[in-house]
Amino acid sequence: MRAPKDLQALIDDGVIDEVIRPLKSGKEASVYVVRSGTDVRCAKVYKDMAQRSFQARVQYQEGRKVRGSRQARAMGKSTSFGRKEQEIAWKNAEVDALYQLKEAGVRVPQPYGYFNGVLVMELITDAEGFSAPRLGDVELSPEQAREYHRFLIRNIVLMLCSGLVHGDLSEYNVLVAADGPVIIDFPQVVNAAGNNAARAMLQRDVNNITATLARFAPELQNTRYAEEMWALLEQSELRPDSALSGLFIDDDTPADLESVTLAINEAREEAMRRQRGREEAESA
Numbered sequence: 001m002r003a004p005k006d007l008q009a010l011i012d013d014g015v016i017d018e019v020i021r022p023l024k025s026g027k028e029a030s031v032y033v034v035r036s037g038t039d040v041r042c043a044k045v046y047k048d049m050a051q052r053s054f055q056a057r058v059q060y061q062e063g064r065k066v067r068g069s070r071q072a073r074a075m076g077k078s079t080s081f082g083r084k085e086q087e088i089a090w091k092n093a094e095v096d097a098l099y100q101l102k103e104a105g106v107r108v109p110q111p112y113g114y115f116n117g118v119l120v121m122e123l124i125t126d127a128e129g130f131s132a133p134r135l136g137d138v139e140l141s142p143e144q145a146r147e148y149h150r151f152l153i154r155n156i157v158l159m160l161c162s163g164l165v166h167g168d169l170s171e172y173n174v175l176v177a178a179d180g181p182v183i184i185d186f187p188q189v190v191n192a193a194g195n196n197a198a199r200a201m202l203q204r205d206v207n208n209i210t211a212t213l214a215r216f217a218p219e220l221q222n223t224r225y226a227e228e229m230w231a232l233l234e235q236s237e238l239r240p241d242s243a244l245s246g247l248f249i250d251d252d253t254p255a256d257l258e259s260v261t262l263a264i265n266e267a268r269e270e271a272m273r274r275q276r277g278r279e280e281a282e283s284a
Contacts, residue, residue, distance in 0.1 A: 001019055001020070001021060001022075002019075003018075003019040004019070004030075004032070004045065006045045006116070006117060006118050007019050007032060007034065007043055007045065007118065009115075009116060010034075010043070010115055010116075010118060010120070013115070015036070015113070015115055015120065016034045016035065016036045016041070016043065016120065017034075017035050017036060017037065018034065018035040019032050019033075019034050019043075020032070020033040020034060020035060020040070021033050023042055023131060027047070028046065028047060028185075028187060029044050029045055029046045029047055030044075030045045030047070031043070031044050031045070032045065033123060033131070034120070036112075036120070040123055041112060041120055041121065041122060041123050042109075042120075042121060042122070042123040043118050043119070043120050043121075044118065044119040044120075044121065045117065045118050046091050046117050046118070046119075090187055091114075091117065091119075091187065092114075093186065093187055093188075093189055094119065094185075094186040094187040094189065095111065095114045095119055097164060097186040097189040098111040098119075098121065098186060099111055100162055100164070101158070101159060101162060101164065101186075104158050104159070104161070104162040104240075105158055105240070106155050106158045106159055106162075106183065107151075107155055107180070107181065107182050107183060108182065108183050108184065108186075109121040109122040109123075109124060109182065109184060110122040124175045124177045124182045124184070125177060125178065126176065126177065126178055127178040132175040132176055132177045132178075132182065133175070133176055134171060134172055134173075134174065134175060134176070135148070135171040135172075135174040135175070135176055135181060135209075135212060136170075136171030136172060136212060138176050139216075140213070140216045141216065142216055142217045143217075144216070145213040145214075145215075145216035145217040145220070146213075146217050146220070147180075148176075148180065148181050148213055149209065149210065149213045149217070149220055151180055151181055152174065152181055152183075152209050152213075153206070153209075153225050153244065155181075155183060156169070156202075156205065156206060156209075156225075156229070157229055157238065157240060157242065157244070158240050160192055160202065160229060160230075160233060160238060161238060161239065161240050163191065163192050163193060164189050164190065164191070164192060165189070165190040165191075165192050165195075165198050165201050165202045165205065166183065166186065166188075166189060166190075166201075166205050167188040167189055167190040167201045167205070168185065168188045168205075169183065169204075169205035169206075169208055169209060170205075170208040170209070170212070171208070171209075171212040173185040174209070192233070199230050202226050202229075202230060203226040203227070203230075205226070206225050206226035207226065210223060210225075222246075223246035223247075224246060224247065224248035225244055225246050227248040227250075228244055228245065228246065228247065228248045229242070229244060231248065
């Protein structure tokens, strides 16, 4: 097939040798099957920012690091330069996440490089060598569903231990390869420690996967892995090999409002004392 302009540039630079066929197209990007030497890979071509909305991204971008203070200020003001920096940060988030998660042992596509808005990575295939189907498109036995659930929960734990939450995990961005599930699509990846919505997004990710696999193994619907792993994370006890039960009991103990109020007042008084001390030192 005739190569799109973005991929023709990669052919001209010798990064890839041929564009074989389109694989899929979505709001964020188009993916093509390409050949690099004797290897068949895929290339994800991100679409122009004019075709996409930044408004829906705000909650995902909280807590992300940017290259410098100038870029951060521009992004905050949504200037022309700032929108360009937002676009760069959005694309880089997926690239950086793939390398980080691959290193952490998460089953994601192997990245092979990022070239002028194009991410070249492993093509995920099924046992017969065809493009792998999505999790929502396969029929599973109860035992397969349980095994996939165990595998995906463990991979979510590995992500969380690396400080990341997928943020949009569902049956549509898990592929079923010959060796099991592979998690894809990370432009909306969330910083677990720096994003106030991280806990809610983790719960949504886990609940989506659980609901999909509970169609084949209904007992999975009664598990509460998201709450369990987040509680361990808050206690600094979550490890890649943490044994999880899927059980979680909500803490219904009433909050000690009197103690909380006392602590707040003490902290306020301490801050005022320090401020007075600084003022006295400056006027001396």
